[in-house]
Amino acid sequence: xxxxxxxxxxxxxxxxxxxxxxxxxxxxxxxxxxxxxxxxxxxxxxxxxxxxxxxxxxxxxxxxxxxxxxxxxxxxxxxxxxxxxxxxxxxxxxxxxxxxxxxxxxxxxxxxxxxxxxxxxxxxxxxxxxxxxxxxxxxxxxxxxxxxxxxxxxxxxxxxxxxxxxxxxxxxxxxxxxxxxxxxxxxxxxxxxxxxxxxxxxxxxxxxxxxxxxxxxxxxxxxxxxxxxxxxxxxxxxxxxxxxxxxxxxxxxxxxxxxxxxxxxx
Amino acid sequence: xxxxxxxxxxxxxxxxxxxxxxxxxxxxxxxxxxxxxxxxxxxxxxxxxxxxxxxxxxxxxxxxxxxxxxxxxxxxxxxxxxxxxxxxxxxxxxxxxxxxxxxxxxxxxxxxxxxxxxxxxxxxxxxxxxxxxxxxxxxxxxxxxxxxxxxxxxxxxxxxxxxxxxxxxxxxxxxxxxxxxxxxxxxxxxxxxxxxxxxxxxxxxxxxxxxxxxxxxxxxxxxxxxxxxxxxxxxxxxxxxxxxxxxxxxxxxxxxxxxxxxxxxxxxxxxxxxxxxxxxxxxxxxxxxxxxxxxxxxxxxxxxxxxxxxxxxxxxxxxxxxxxxxxxxxxxxxxxxxxxxxxxxxxxxxxxxxxxxxxxxxxxxxxxxxxxxxxxxxxxxxxxxxxxxxxxxxxxxxxxxxxxxxxxxxxxxxxxxxxxxxxxxxxxxxxxxxxxxxxxxxx
Numbered sequence: 001x002x003x004x005x006x007x008x009x010x011x012x013x014x015x016x017x018x019x020x021x022x023x024x025x026x027x028x029x030x031x032x033x034x035x036x037x038x039x040x041x042x043x044x045x046x047x048x049x050x051x052x053x054x055x056x057x058x059x060x061x062x063x064x065x066x067x068x069x070x071x072x073x074x075x076x077x078x079x080x081x082x083x084x085x086x087x088x089x090x091x092x093x094x095x096x097x098x099x100x101x102x103x104x105x106x107x108x109x110x111x112x113x114x115x116x117x118x119x120x121x122x123x124x125x126x127x128x129x130x131x132x133x134x135x136x137x138x139x140x141x142x143x144x145x146x147x148x149x150x151x152x153x154x155x156x157x158x159x160x161x162x163x164x165x166x167x168x169x170x171x172x173x174x175x176x177x178x179x180x181x182x183x184x185x186x187x188x189x190x191x192x193x194x195x196x197x198x199x200x201x202x203x204x205x206x207x208x209x210x211x212x213x214x215x216x217x218x219x220x221x222x223x224x225x226x227x228x229x230x231x232x233x234x235x236x237x238x239x240x241x242x243x244x245x246x247x248x249x250x251x252x253x254x255x256x257x258x259x260x261x262x263x264x265x266x
Numbered sequence: 267x268x269x270x271x272x273x274x275x276x277x278x279x280x281x282x283x284x285x286x287x288x289x290x291x292x293x294x295x296x297x298x299x300x301x302x303x304x305x306x307x308x309x310x311x312x313x314x315x316x317x318x319x320x321x322x323x324x325x326x327x328x329x330x331x332x333x334x335x336x337x338x339x340x341x342x343x344x345x346x347x348x349x350x351x352x353x354x355x356x357x358x359x360x361x362x363x364x365x366x367x368x369x370x371x372x373x374x375x376x377x378x379x380x381x382x383x384x385x386x387x388x389x390x391x392x393x394x395x396x397x398x399x400x401x402x403x404x405x406x407x408x409x410x411x412x413x414x415x416x417x418x419x420x421x422x423x424x425x426x427x428x429x430x431x432x433x434x435x436x437x438x439x440x441x442x443x444x445x446x447x448x449x450x451x452x453x454x455x456x457x458x459x460x461x462x463x464x465x466x467x468x469x470x471x472x473x474x475x476x477x478x479x480x481x482x483x484x485x486x487x488x489x490x491x492x493x494x495x496x497x498x499x500x501x502x503x504x505x506x507x508x509x510x511x512x513x514x515x516x517x518x519x520x521x522x523x524x525x526x527x528x529x530x531x532x533x534x535x536x537x538x539x540x541x542x543x544x545x546x547x548x549x550x551x552x553x554x555x556x557x558x559x560x561x562x563x564x565x566x567x568x569x570x571x572x573x574x575x576x577x578x579x580x581x582x583x584x585x586x587x588x589x590x591x592x593x594x595x596x597x598x599x600x601x602x603x604x605x606x607x608x609x610x611x612x613x614x615x616x617x618x619x620x621x622x623x624x625x626x627x628x629x630x631x632x633x634x635x636x637x638x639x640x641x642x643x644x645x646x647x648x649x650x651x652x653x654x655x656x657x658x659x660x661x662x663x664x665x666x667x668x669x670x671x672x673x674x675x676x677x678x679x680x681x682x683x684x685x686x687x688x689x690x691x692x693x694x695x696x697x698x699x700x701x702x703x704x705x706x707x708x709x
Contacts, residue, residue, distance in 0.1 A: 055609070055613060056612075057609055057612075074612075075609070075612035075613050076613070076615070077613065077614060077615030079613060080613055080614070081609065081610060081613040083606045083609070083610060084606075086604055086606055086607070087604070087606040087607050087609070087610040088607075088610075089607065089611075089624070089625065089628070090705040090708050091628040091629070091631075091703075091705045100611070100614050100616075100624070101614040101615055104611075104614055104615045104616045104617075104620055104624075105615055132704070132705065132708075134705060134708035148610075148614070149613075149614075152614050152615060154613075158613075
């Protein structure tokens with residue numbers, strides 16, 4: 001059985017004061033190989049917890065994750081992760097960062113260099129390969145993070161708000177790059193984001209989560225990611241359906257946020 | 267209550283000293299302002315720069331527009347040496363820059379004695395000779411009258427009581443009384459200014475001859491720069507207390523380096539263990555947190571009791587001085603690793619050992635370097651202090667022994683060398699830091 005199955009995942013943790021928090025409740029997602037899923041939701045709805053469980057950094061209270069028929073327990077190289085920022089190794093050059101995964105596997109120098117050179121070409125950083133990562137701009141650093149993740153040839157790429165810290169223009173360019181990489185490599189991707197627009201543009205499937213307890217609120221299948229491949233993303237945004245779905249999801253999330261605020265006011 | 271009274275008295279003494287020093291401090295500040303004013307005037311004559319900083323209109327309160335002025339640094343250092351030379355009559359400076367020196371050479375004064383209604387004058391010849399020489403009082407003629415002439419030789423910066431009437435025909439015992447010096451009347455307890463200084467009279471009527479000491483410092487308080495320099499040459503070639511200067515300094519440095527390295531070799535793994543394991547952190551936290559605030563100097567007596575004053579004791583002391591600093595630096599280096607870096611490494615397939623080798627250790631290096639810089643500074647201070655207490659060789663021992671023999675030039679030379687070495691160590695550590703961990707603060 002190929003793809004990624006998330007089956008009835010629940011996560012509850014106990015606080016020091018005796019109370020407990022239900023971060024996730026019965027979350028099930030069945031992701032086919034090569035699908036791009038974006039996950040949206042107000043803060044505190046458990047998106048990041050979900051991603052950390054899939055990556056293997058957290059163990060769920062109940063439920064299980066299966067990748068290509070094998071149950072997942074801890075972190076592993078078949079599930080690559082792209083973080084928001086600050087996860088690059090600043091003591092290594094761009095090239096060493098990208099080559100980190102192959103190096104850990106003990107790959108020989110020559111094939112490793114070919115992979116690194118190829119990926120740096122793909123993300124457009126060929127001329128920066130000997131630079132230190134702290135000399136690059138935020139957008140370039142995220143390109144390095146993408147290339148580093150791809151160099152390891154993971155089956156699934158988990159992205160935790162990878163573009164969240166970038167300015168609007170860079171972000172738009174990077175969205176195009178993510179779409180291009182998804183189409184060219186055929187990887188399964190789970191993308192967590194705060195931006196409704198980004199979720200719509202990139203997600204072939206989209207899940208809106210609701211908080212307290214964290215659960216799946218609504219699921220969409222969207223045509224925009226397919227439309228966006230090889231096209232200007234701004235054209236996609238002009239599509240009438242795009243605006244409709246965006247408004248629908250935005251009001252959904254606003255309602256949730258209001259509920260949270262109301263609850264806090266009581 | 268007596269304690270409070272005692273402390274108050276001490277505080278009063280301190281404040282009095284401060285008030286006494288105030289004119290000099292104010293004078294120095296005025297000198298700084300004067301130099302600054304002069305330089306800003308000169309700078310206006312030069313071609314104005316138009317870099318980014320000089321075009322800022324808001325500079326007061328903008329921290330980034332304040333940088334260290336190189337000219338000020340140079341002038342301040344030069345001024346210290348100039349002041350030193352001025353107040354010690356250094357040969358490196360032209361004579362007009364010297365403060366007035368102490369009186370040296372020959373002079374004389376007259377005194378008038380009255381006895382039995384008669385009055386007579388006599389002359390006292392004074393010879394003030396440089397310290398270290400031995401000059402006899404000049405032979406003089408006794409002169410006429412019942413008051414006879416006298417002669418006196420004394421070293422510079424000293425004063426001397428002289429019973430000028432001891433050779434007079436009518437002495438004090440015969441009711442003679444000195445009534446004037448150089449024609450100015452004098453009485454017991456009074457004093458008269460003369461050419462070479464001051465002559466005062468004690469309550470019993472003896473004259474006290476005080477040649478002027480001038481504004482220059484006596485070499486025992488502050489030797490001149492050339493005296494310190496020649497002492498440096500002398501000790502560098504012929505040594506001090508059976509060891510050459512290089513040996514003294516070399517032994518101090520050797521102790522610091524060995525002690526620091528041992529401290530780092532034990533402290534860094536200890537810090538890693540504390541950063542990576544609950545059990546080790548629980549075990550060593552109380553020990554490290556207790557030992558950290560104990561000044562290494564406070565351990566000197568115990569170390570001397572346990573290990574004597576030889577190399578072993580010194581190195582144990584420096585080991586202890588460096589150990590806690592390095593352990594704490596390594597611990598915070600490990601705890602400071604961003605969890606996303608560790609997570610990223612795990613997702614890229616790294617094993618625990620690879621994470622240690624490629625993530626945790628490089629991530630902790632900047633903190634360890636900062637710790638090493640602090641530890642080297644503390645070790646250098648501690649070794650000098652330990653040598654002051656007891657040692658066979660070493661920079662601290664050298665200045666302590668010299669101070670017992672009042673060789674202020676050696677003390678001063680030693681302090682300057684200790685400062686230079688400490689500064690060099692810090693510079694080398696900074697340079698190594700820039701070279702070895704260029705990513706410091708860039709995460």
